[in-house]
Amino acid sequence: MTSGLKQLCRGETGTPLRLGGDARCCSSRHTTKYGSYSLMDMNTGVVLTTRLVECNEVQSSAAVELEGLKQGIRFLEQHGLTIAELITDRHMQVCKWVRTEKPDIRQRFDVWHVSKGIFKKLVAVAKKPGCASVGLWAQSISNHLCWTAATSGGDADMAVQKWTSVARHVCNIHEGHGDMFPRCEHGQMNRQWVENGSRAQKEIQAVVLSSRLLADVRQLSPPEQTSYLQSFHNVVCFFGNAPVCCACRLILAALHFNENMANEQARKQDRAQRWKVSYPKFKKGGAVVRPVKDSHTYGEFNSLVCNKISKGKSCMNHYLELICVSATYGSQYFFSFWEYDFDFYP
Structure with missing residues (x-):
């Protein structure tokens, strides 16, 4: 088990967990051969477990x-860990299983996954005749969902009223949304409104x-999202996803x-915090401001393995054999030999 799970098992076994879960597949969802699923403690941002599943273990890749x-x-x-809340995407099989088999676990949906789906639908609608103005509002409507989740305080009724208000807002109607959220909270706006x-307007409402x-x-999950899990998946890509060593590389990642994950924000010589402007793919050319973190550190064994992977050394086969044994006999064996010294390898 990972160090985060060891810490929980040591003295906090009775504390219910708030988890975020997300899957990563080696290829498109319907043609995937291997997939992994990772669960993260949302309070600490620590990956507690990551599981590798081969397609032939289940009925289908879905x-x-x-x-x-x-x-x-x-x-x-x-x-001995208790799970109180699980934050996932809207995977229908997952939703049904949690609802029927794990009724004690409260499932919430990650805002980013939901807003991304809404944005894609609105972009598709904008290509229809007479709906070009929908494209001008697609990003704003997607952002409105994030604002709805962040400002509703976990009140489901308030969240629904705030969200549905955007269907009137795009038509320059800013009052009469509902008893809990009667009017918009923004100031004067100069936008190209939808007639x-x-x-x-009908397509937006649909x-x-x-x-x-x-x-x-x-x-929707108001406080925590699974964005850190997306960052973890980027780390997994660094270590690679070759089928032979996929399991061990997931553990290394x-x-x-x-x-x-807890690296502090880097500072300039005058001690001012460092920031950067980045252009993530999902923003479609839009910019976001992100903090610059301190340089990554590597544990003694982790650093050695990373160097061997990046340089393609033949002696990596020795490490992969050892780690693949852990994938067969369980993570407890893996962490038992993790503390050994492997300096005798060339």
């Missing part, structure tokens, strides 16, 4: 994510006011991520 979640939760429960009653989306808005 069931890889659910199987990974089952294995991860089973692993935590076997170590009330137009096809564009997306924003869909019954399934409104039900999901009630389950979790160790490296846990070691560096």
